[in-house]
Amino acid sequence: MIEIFWAELKRQWIQQRRFAIDSIAGIVGLAIIFYGLFLTTQYLAGPTTQFGTRLDSIVVGYVLWTMVSFIIGDIAGGLQQEASTGTLEQIFLSPFPVAQIFLLRELARLTVTLTQMVAILVLLMVLTGRMLTFSPALILPLISVIIGAFGLALTIGSLSLLIKEVRQILSLLPFVLFVTILVPVETWGMPARLVGWLLPMTPGAGILRDLMARNQGLDWGLLAIAFLNGGLYFAIGWLLFQQAERVAKHRGRLGGY
Amino acid sequence: MARSIQSDRVASDPNILTAHQLRKAYRSQGKEMVAVREVSLSLAKGEILAFLGPNGAGKTTSIKMIAGLIRPDQGWVRICDRDPHRQPAALKLVGAVLEGNRNVYWRYTPAENLEYFGILRGMSGQAARKRGAELLEQFQLSHKRQTLVQSLSRGMQQKLAIAVALMHSPALLLLDEPTLGLDVEATEDVKRLIREIVHQGCAILLTTHQLAIAEELSDRVAIINNGEIVTEATTADLIRQFSGSAYLVETEHSIPAERVRKLHLLGVDLQTERSLHVTDVQVLYQVLAILNPMPIVQIQKDQANLTDVFLKLVRGAQA
Ligand SMILES: Nc1ncnc2c1ncn2[C@@H]1O[C@H](COP(=O)(O)OP(=O)(O)OP(=O)(O)O)[C@@H](O)[C@H]1O
Ligand SMILES: [Mg+2]
Numbered sequence: 045m046i047e048i049f050w051a052e053l054k055r056q057w058i059q060q061r062r063f064a065i066d067s068i069a070g071i072v073g074l075a076i077i078f079y080g081l082f083l084t085t086q087y088l089a090g091p092t093t094q095f096g097t098r099l100d101s102i103v104v105g106y107v108l109w110t111m112v113s114f115i116i117g118d119i120a121g122g123l124q125q126e127a128s129t130g131t132l133e134q135i136f137l138s139p140f141p142v143a144q145i146f147l148l149r150e151l152a153r154l155t156v157t158l159t160q161m162v163a164i165l166v167l168l169m170v171l172t173g174r175m176l177t178f179s180p181a182l183i184l185p186l187i188s189v190i191i192g193a194f195g196l197a198l199t200i201g202s203l204s205l206l207i208k209e210v211r212q213i214l215s216l217l218p219f220v221l222f223v224t225i226l227v228p229v230e231t232w233g234m235p236a237r238l239v240g241w242l243l244p245m246t247p248g249a250g251i252l253r254d255l256m257a258r259n260q261g262l263d264w265g266l267l268a269i270a271f272l273n274g275g276l277y278f279a280i281g282w283l284l285f286q287q288a289e290r291v292a293k294h295r296g297r298l299g300g301y
Numbered sequence: 302m303a304r305s306i307q308s309d310r311v312a313s314d315p316n317i318l319t320a321h322q323l324r325k326a327y328r329s330q331g332k333e334m335v336a337v338r339e340v341s342l343s344l345a346k347g348e349i350l351a352f353l354g355p356n357g358a359g360k361t362t363s364i365k366m367i368a369g370l371i372r373p374d375q376g377w378v379r380i381c382d383r384d385p386h387r388q389p390a391a392l393k394l395v396g397a398v399l400e401g402n403r404n405v406y407w408r409y410t411p412a413e414n415l416e417y418f419g420i421l422r423g424m425s426g427q428a429a430r431k432r433g434a435e436l437l438e439q440f441q442l443s444h445k446r447q448t449l450v451q452s453l454s455r456g457m458q459q460k461l462a463i464a465v466a467l468m469h470s471p472a473l474l475l476l477d478e479p480t481l482g483l484d485v486e487a488t489e490d491v492k493r494l495i496r497e498i499v500h501q502g503c504a505i506l507l508t509t510h511q512l513a514i515a516e517e518l519s520d521r522v523a524i525i526n527n528g529e530i531v532t533e534a535t536t537a538d539l540i541r542q543f544s545g546s547a548y549l550v551e552t553e554h555s556i557p558a559e560r561v562r563k564l565h566l567l568g569v570d571l572q573t574e575r576s577l578h579v580t581d582v583q584v585l586y587q588v589l590a591i592l593n594p595m596p597i598v599q600i601q602k603d604q605a606n607l608t609d610v611f612l613k614l615v616r617g618a619q620a
Contacts, residue, residue, distance in 0.1 A: 051420040058413060130402025133370055134465070137397060138421040139389040145421065296327060296362065296371040299402065 048145060052152035060156065075164045081106065082172055100176045101256035107161060108186065108252065111154060112193045112221060112245065117214055118153060119146050119197040120204040127205075133299045136289075143198055143285045150197065154190075181262045182255060188267070189225075189248035191274035196244055198281030202288030205298075225249045241269055244277045316379075317394075317472045317504040318344040323366050323376035325359075336362045337528045339376070344473065344504045349495070351519035351536070352508045353607075355615055359528040360508040361400055364475050367506070368397045380473055393423055396466030400477035400508075404462040407451035411442050411461050414450065415468055422469035429468065436464040440494060456487025463494060467503075474498060476507040480514060492518060516540070516607040526615050536607070543605035543613065548585055551576040553596040563591050 060067045081102055123146065126132035135142055169175055200217075204210040229240025230250035241247050247270040254260040292298050325337040337359040344350050354360050365371040367378050369385030369392060378384065383391035398404055405414045412433055419429030437443045440460045445453060450461065459479065466474060479495070480488045488511075495518055499505055509515050515522060516536060523533040532539065555574035556564075564570070564577065567587055571577050575598075579585045585600075 047420050047426055050426065051417055055409070055413070055417060058409065062408070129407075130399065130404060131406060133365075133399055133402065134397075134404055134418065135421065136370055137368060137392055137395065139392045139423055140421065141389075290372070293370065293372040296325070296365065298370050299399070 045140075045144070045148070048140065049148045049152060052149045053155060056152050056156045071160055071164065074161065075168070077106070078103070078161075078164055078168055082168055082174060099174065100178060103165065103176060104178070104182065104252065104256060107158075108189060108249070109221070109225065111157070112189065112225065113217065114157065115150055115154065115190070115193040116197045116200060116217060116221075118150055120200040120210050120214060122146065122149070123201050123204045124208070124210060127208075127299060130299060136298055141286075142289065143201075143282055146201065147194055147198075150194070179255060182252060184262070184267055185248040185251035185255070185270055188270035188274040189245045189252075191271070192245040192248065192277040195274070195277030195279070195281035198278075198285045202281070202284040205285075205288040205292045228253060230254065241273060244273070247273045316343045316345050317381055318342065318367065318506065319379045320363070320367055321377050321379075323363060323373045323378070325362050325366060325371060325373055335528055337366070337373075337525075340525065340528070340530055341376075342367075342506070342523060342530075342533075344506055346472070346504055347499055347502055348521065349499055349505045349507065349519045351515035351522045352506055352525065353510075353512065353515055353522060353611060354508075354525035358525045360525060361477055363525070364397070364477050364506065364508065365399070368395055368475055393469060394472045395475065396469070396471040396473070397475040398459075398462045398466050398477065398479055399475075400481065403458075405450055405458070405465055408449060410447050410449055411437060411453070411464075412446040414461065414465055418465045419468040424469055432468055432470075433464075436467060439497070440464045441490075454487070456483050456490065459483060459487070459491065460494065463491070463498075467498065472502075472504060474503050474505045476505060478508055478510070480509060480511060488514070512607040512611055522607070524611060524614050531614050531617075532610075539610055540605055540607065543610045545603040545605070546580065546582070547603040548579045548582075549576060549599070549601045549603065550579060550585075550588060550592070551598040551600075552592060553598050556592070556595070560591055560595075564588065567591070 082099065123132065126135065135145060138145065165176065200210060200213060203213060224243045224246050226249070227240075227246075228250070229237060229243065229246050230253065232240055240250070247266060251263065251266055251270055254266075255262065320340065320342045323337055323340045324335070326333050326335045328334075340359070340363050342350065342352070342363070352360055352363070362371060366373045366376075367380075367385070369378075372386060378386065380391050380394045383394065385391040385395065405411075406417070409417070412430075415433030415436060416426065416429045419432060420426060424432065434443075437446050440463070442457060442460060442464070445457060450458060453461070463474075463476070463479065476495070480491050483491060492514060495505060495507070507515075507518070519536050521533065521535050522539055524531050534542070549572075552575050556571065556577075561571060567584060569577055569579060569584065569588055577588070579588055589597075
């Protein structure tokens with residue numbers, strides 16, 4: 045498993061170097077967005093202000109948003125694209141579970157993106173003299189959200205194995221993410237709040253808001269709920285993917301037929 | 302008890318591949334279409350089986366059922382006693398190059414593709430790099446190791462796809478139309494490689510529409526038509542079976558009229574001025590006596606080729 049992760053990381057690195065112009069354009073784009081955040085925090089009224097109006101919170105909100113959309117879009121898009129070029133069947137000839145390979149691939153991609161983001165932020169801090177402070181406690185709810193995002197990614201990935209056009213579903217994604225990540229469910233009354241805990245990634249995002257926008261301490265009970273939520277969506281995604289794989293093999297539709 | 306006896310028997314199966322009574326029906330627009338019915342195949346170490354059949358006969362479907370990519374409705378597959386549909390470890394014993402697919406990543410180099418797919422098949426990074434370099438050497442691709450696959454020739458891409466399928470030294474190699482779209486030289490190259498691979502002990506199942514290639518390479522032939530296997534035999538037997546017992550005799554100069562008359566009395570008529578067909582060995586020597594001492598260019602036994610066999614069997618099934 046670790047061998048596959050290294051192999052994927054190496055492939056990411058090769059792509060970044062080989063298509064250097066695309067990579068640089070991406071990094072410059074990211075730098076401009078972050079720089080914009082640094083400049084305009086006071087006036088910002090976009091959706092990411094849900095995580096608080098302090099610069100640190102806005103940056104975390106943005107990073108979370110982009111990572112989750114990447115994870116979910118990449119896996120379904122990758123499956124679809126490889127099915128049409130014909131490499132997907134070669135991946136299915138691997139003795140490892142295909143879901144695992146795609147998850148490790150995405151993890152490698154996230155590692156690269158996160159490294160870039162951190163590097164840009166450090167650079168901007170040096171250049172502007174404005175310091176960001178992140179509590180290490182943020183890491184835990186962040187992980188719970190990412191686990192849930194992997195689960196959703198596998199769910200949409202399993203659809204893409206069966207339906208050859210998932211682009212429509214993917215175009216609904218920002219709306220779904222808006223509801224699950226940005227709506228402050230933790231402020232709702234009790235029965236509604238239970239529902240909120242069941243929505244994908246919602247509890248983890250709520251904890252992040254508590255930590256950053258409301259300056260509250262880490263609630264371990266809530267964190268446990270967030271991990272249960274992430275684990276549940278991950279398990280659902282994994283099972284659906286196995287099922288979709290079985291159906292696709294039954295229909296003879298793994299390749300681009 | 303009965304079960305253990307059966308598993309003992311299966312465990313001593315000398316075949317690398319056994320496919321038993323595979324059946325697959327596809328449902329499209331509410332109608333069921335049986336693509337493969339009761340197909341059984343077996344393949345021993347170091348053997349090449351040519352799997353032949355017209356378009357849509359069910360070759361690719363059968364190959365993908367063997368590779369675990371399509372689930373059969375009925376029947377089973379064993380590769381060295383393991384079931385590729387239930388035991389993922391069985392996939393370590395198979396390599397496949399599938400028809401019409403890219404099979405490899407075009408935005409990476411041959412060396413990168415070999416290493417990556419080696420690791421996906423369960424090799425360590427180090428072992429994959431070593432084996433990759435060996436295969437690049439054997440496949441004469443070393444000079445292109447750092448070129449992106451998308452800028453390689455079609456022949457080189459195909460050779461790379463075969464090399465990738467061999468990374469983990471599988472016992473069984475499945476090649477679905479490996480010479481499709483290749484020029485003469487690349488085809489010769491692939492043929493040479495196939496012979497080398499089999500010599501190293503791999504069993505190969507290959508499909509092709511180029512029957513001359515099948516005839517040259519294969520030890521055995523299975524012909525499938527409309528989803529059913531119509532013949533399975535060793536290539537030599539099949540050709541012998543379809544070859545006639547007739548002889549063609551050709552002389553250097555045209556045969557004089559007086560000898561033609563004598564031949565006619567024997568029941569032999571000329572095909573051209575300098576050649577004739579003899580259907581029987583007995584008559585052959587009488588014919589030669591009549592022709593004596595005219596110079597003879599050749600005497601040849603009628604030899605069917607795989608194309609004749611194929612057409613007879615496939616057309617026969619349609620009639
Ligand atoms: N996934 C699928 N869904 C529905 N029908 C299919 C599917 N795959 C193949 N078929 C049909 O099954 C039949 C057998 O197809 P298959 O691809 O196995 O033939 P083949 O022998 O490989 O032909 P060719 O020589 O053209 O490659 C064909 O009629 C084909 O249209
Ligand atoms: Mg085919």
